[in-house]
Amino acid sequence: MTDARDGALFAYVLRLGDNALVLAQRLGEWTAHGPIVEEDLALTNVALDLLGHARMWLAYAAQVEGAGRDADALAYFRDQRAYRNVLLVERPNGNYADTMARQFLFDVWHHAVLQQLGNARDPQIAAIANKAVREVAYHVRRSGDWVTRLGDGTELSHARMQAAIDAAWPFTGELFAADAIDDELLARGIGANLATVHATWRAHVERVLGDATLAVPADGYMQRGGKDGRHTEALSYLLAEMQSVARSVPAQRW
Amino acid sequence: MVAAQTPVAELWRWLAEIADPEIPVISILDLGIVRDIAWTRSDDGPSVRVTVTPTYSGCPAIGVIQREIVALLHARGIADVTIAVAYAPAWTTDWLTAHGREQLRAYGISPPRVRAVAHADDAIDLTRFVDERAACPRCGSEDVTLTSRFGSTPCKALYACASCKEPFDHFKSH
Numbered sequence: 001m002t003d004a005r006d007g008a009l010f011a012y013v014l015r016l017g018d019n020a021l022v023l024a025q026r027l028g029e030w031t032a033h034g035p036i037v038e039e040d041l042a043l044t045n046v047a048l049d050l051l052g053h054a055r056m057w058l059a060y061a062a063q064v065e066g067a068g069r070d071a072d073a074l075a076y077f078r079d080q081r082a083y084r085n086v087l088l089v090e091r092p093n094g095n096y097a098d099t100m101a102r103q104f105l106f107d108v109w110h111h112a113v114l115q116q117l118g119n120a121r122d123p124q125i126a127a128i129a130n131k132a133v134r135e136v137a138y139h140v141r142r143s144g145d146w147v148t149r150l151g152d153g154t155e156l157s158h159a160r161m162q163a164a165i166d167a168a169w170p171f172t173g174e175l176f177a178a179d180a181i182d183d184e185l186l187a188r189g190i191g192a193n194l195a196t197v198h199a200t201w202r203a204h205v206e207r208v209l210g211d212a213t214l215a216v217p218a219d220g221y222m223q224r225g226g227k228d229g230r231h232t233e234a235l236s237y238l239l240a241e242m243q244s245v246a247r248s249v250p251a252q253r254w
Numbered sequence: 255m256v257a258a259q260t261p262v263a264e265l266w267r268w269l270a271e272i273a274d275p276e277i278p279v280i281s282i283l284d285l286g287i288v289r290d291i292a293w294t295r296s297d298d299g300p301s302v303r304v305t306v307t308p309t310y311s312g313c314p315a316i317g318v319i320q321r322e323i324v325a326l327l328h329a330r331g332i333a334d335v336t337i338a339v340a341y342a343p344a345w346t347t348d349w350l351t352a353h354g355r356e357q358l359r360a361y362g363i364s365p366p367r368v369r370a371v372a373h374a375d376d377a378i379d380l381t382r383f384v385d386e387r388a389a390c391p392r393c394g395s396e397d398v399t400l401t402s403r404f405g406s407t408p409c410k411a412l413y414a415c416a417s418c419k420e421p422f423d424h425f426k427s428h
Contacts, residue, residue, distance in 0.1 A: 038402035045404040052311025127342035132311060134428065140380045142403065208381060
């Protein structure tokens with residue numbers, strides 16, 4: 001990790017790619033399990049967008065690293081300690097409210113980050129972010145729609161949506177916890193300012209939860225570690241499934 | 255060898271023969287995927303470089319399109335072809351040609367609306383969708399309802415026409 005030519009940039013881009021890849025894989029688990037066919041298609045379309053983002057980010061990360069790896073090598077041949085996604089995206093799908101709570105809380109953050117990265121002083125990061133942000137705007141609207149419909153729905157859907165938001169909330173702190181890598185990239189005019197991202201995120205989340213008649217949870221103890229490779233057990237199972245074919249036949253081409 | 259000095263304008267005409275793999279009535283030129291074609295010089299001599307841009311980030315068609323471009327140019331005698339992928343400026347449905355839009359409509363897909371504003375400056379209200387005014391590609395009625403914001407491919411949404419009762423795909427403005 002540290003032998004990359006620009007270790008901080010590599011780590012930063014890797015985090016962006018891993019967030020997109022892990023969430024794409026999670027959403028892909030809904031394939032053929034959606035409550036109705038339109039939702040099945042929608043979840044997998046969002047997954048496809050994120051997979052496209054992951055491919056662009058990881059290809060760039062590989063180029064920055066300059067160690068002869070490509071996007072596939074980064075996706076399929078790193079173990080979970082080498083993954084740098086936030087813990088929120090690796091959380092299991094749960095029920096539909098859980099999936100939508102995770103998606104909404106991530107989408108709002110993702111959109112705010114990509115908007116800032118569109119002005120990054122790194123042309124490749126700016127190009128990828130400007131392409132991705134328009135797709136993610138669609139994601140934010142969609143997941144926000146569902147949070148509102150379920151929150152402001154029946155007694156049961158309201159209770160489940162509130163429980164889902166409450167359960168995901170302790171995993172949101174990590175989204176805004178800037179570390180040395182975030183600070184360095186921000187200082188270089190490349191990375192997002194997580195303090196302003198937090199303000200944007202907070203305003204939008206409060207507005208939607210209000211529309212949804214849901215309570216904004218209090219900020220208590222926040223989970224963290226994903227950005228440094230310390231993950232929950234859930235990621236191991238996800239990677240085992242995602243990487244099994246590539247590792248069974250490593251030189252295969254099709 | 256005959257193709258070594260093929261004018262770039264002729265190369266553009268050739269690539270117009272390649273159809274989008276998922277919507278085979280529209281060419282990759284009408285879709286706005288091909289951004290540039292240029293003769294360059296590699297170590298082995300003259301080379302054609304085709305610059306393409308993906309539509310949606312995850313659209314799997316881009317890989318097929320790249321292979322088809324290389325295969326077509328090889329078949330016409332151009333041995334050295336490179337494909338460059340450009341992400342910026344990001345693809346937009348505003349790049350669909352008028353000809354391409356008409357072909358979509360004739361095929362049964364409602365074409366995207368043209369948006370004159372710069373997307374980057376859009377003041378986006380992230381709390382709600384603005385449903386597009388699609389028109390039924392069969393009967394022309396604008397009395398239509400959105401069935402699903404995601405259709406059979408990432409670029410399309412599913413609508414139903416209240417006049418002729420037919421469901422149809424709408425190519426989303428993007």
